[in-house]
Amino acid sequence: MKPFQTFRSIFAVLGAKNIDTDQIIGSDHLKITDKSGLGKHLFSDWRYLADGTDNPEFVLNQPEFKQSRVLVVGDNFGCGSSREHAPWALLDFGIEVVISSSIADIFSNNSFKNGLLPIQVSEQEHQFLLQHSGSEITVDLEQQQIHCADKKFEFKVEAFARYCLLNGLEQLDFLIGQMDEIKKYEKRHFKELA
Template sequence: MEPFRTLQSRTIVLAQQNIDTDQIIPARFLKITHRTGLGRWLFADWRYQPDGSPRPDFILERPEAQGAQVLVAGDNFGCGSSREHAPWALTDWGFRAVISSSIADIFSNNAVKNGLLPVRVDAGFHRRLLAEPGSVVSIDLERLSVTLADGTAATFPLDPFARYCLMNGVDELGFLLGQEKAIARFEETRP
């Protein structure tokens, strides 16, 4: 994983509430077991017409979406079944963070394990982001804050271990492998 310390990006707003993991990446695309290639199927049922052609009015197909790394979503983002494919699709498309006033716990856990930062902000800050698509935000993982161009800021919670892993670009297995010498020393002292 790429380390995540700070990020400055325009936002893409997808204001729908209760976006579940089957809407993020429909079940028919869950046959693959690798993390790449799913970005093209992100929000497939909303993004493409029945004949497979893109819907030009869907936000990911519009020119202003290109290069944006922060998705602002409606309340209760990532609800539904647990599938790592959802954060895989989001990161493969290019997102580094998702901001909402509420994000499902299972989705949040899968997200941080795959390099995607789930940012939960208060309702007032969230409403402002929803009302101002394309806003530039600065996310600081050290300070656990999101700041708008005018200086308005909000803080967000994040588990300290998840924060450590994101900031250092390691997943749980990478963290354990980084402790190999300490584990070996401990094992040497055991009878």
């Protein structure tokens, strides 16, 4: 994973509440056995018309938003299924940060593991961002700050996930580094290993 660096991008808004992982990536696209090429299926039921052409009304199809690296989304984003295909699809499309007033647990967990940063802001800040689609935003994970227009919003990211993102580390390597502790635990916990 590459280290997460501060960047500036315009952001798109997808303001519907409770956007579930079936909407992010439908179950038709879970049949792959690798992680590649999911970006073209991101939000596919909304993004494409019945004949398969782009729906011009969908925000990410509009030319000014095609390069957005940040998506501001409605409350309770990513609820539903545990499919990690959801962050894979967002990243493959080019989205590196999602911002909402609340983000579902499993989706958040999955995002961190892949270098997608989920940011939770207050209701008030969320409202401000929802109303400023197309503005430029700076995302600074080191300082845990967002800059948008003349506003500065603070956010909190779980310390370990933040450390791993900033340093481009895989959480798995940390776990593997704890193998002695894991073996000791197994000796304590399981009679058959005593």
